[in-house]
Amino acid sequence: MRAQPWGLDETSPIFSIAAAAELAGLHAQTLRQYDRLGLVEPARTAGNTRRYSMRDIGRLKQVQLLSSEGVSLEGIRRILEMSDENRELRVRVRELESALADAVMQQQGRRVFAAGSAGITPLRAGARPSKPGSIVLWRPQLRD
Template sequence: MRALPAGLDETSPIFSIAAAAELAGLHAQTLRQYDRFGLVEPARTVGNTRRYSMRDVGRLRQVQLLSAEGVSLEGIRRILAMSDENRELRARVRELESALADAVMQQQGRRVFAAGATGITTIRAGARPSKPGSIVLWRGGRG
């Protein structure tokens, strides 16, 4: 896979409607209809010309696939909205997990855990597990 030129990514609006239609295997009028219905929201130039990104082209392909499977445009709109929301929520969960892990690691008296045949137990920092063969899980401080 070739790298994109500097400053461009999958969200860069670089394709005209004709190019996006060709890449997606659709007619340009179909893209206009999908835009009106809110299935894809291409960027607009100063002259109000549609410009599509690679992400938009991927979304158009997804719409085409769902449509070919018999899903109505309203159904597709709802599926895409839920998919977008799911993606946003997953990203937020990752952010919150990272923030929580950082906060826990900065707390005084961090916990150390040992895992053995009897399960997971908390042990005092600096102490050794009481049973041989236990695995100690600890994450050191930063710095």
């Protein structure tokens, strides 16, 4: 997710219910029902008016696709819930991999490591990674 120069991104709640319904190809009443069921949770203004983001509109289209394939609304809710959880876990894994890489880099004598699909693996100086396609990173030791 990359912010635009004017401060908007895909999560910016900028669309009214009418605009969101038109962009998603749905009726406004359908959006209200999906909101009540928790399938899409638009932001609210101070006056309690729904405001939808581009991410919300993408989610509405996903609900529409799953519904057209015969998935029940409860099934769609569960699929979306698991998809959200999966996304959050992927972010957390990236954070932990970064923290691990930082920790490995701080260990004395462990400044060379390979990063691949299996994660981060410390290497002895001069050793090669066992799997092709791994990226080898090296950070020289700072001298006082």
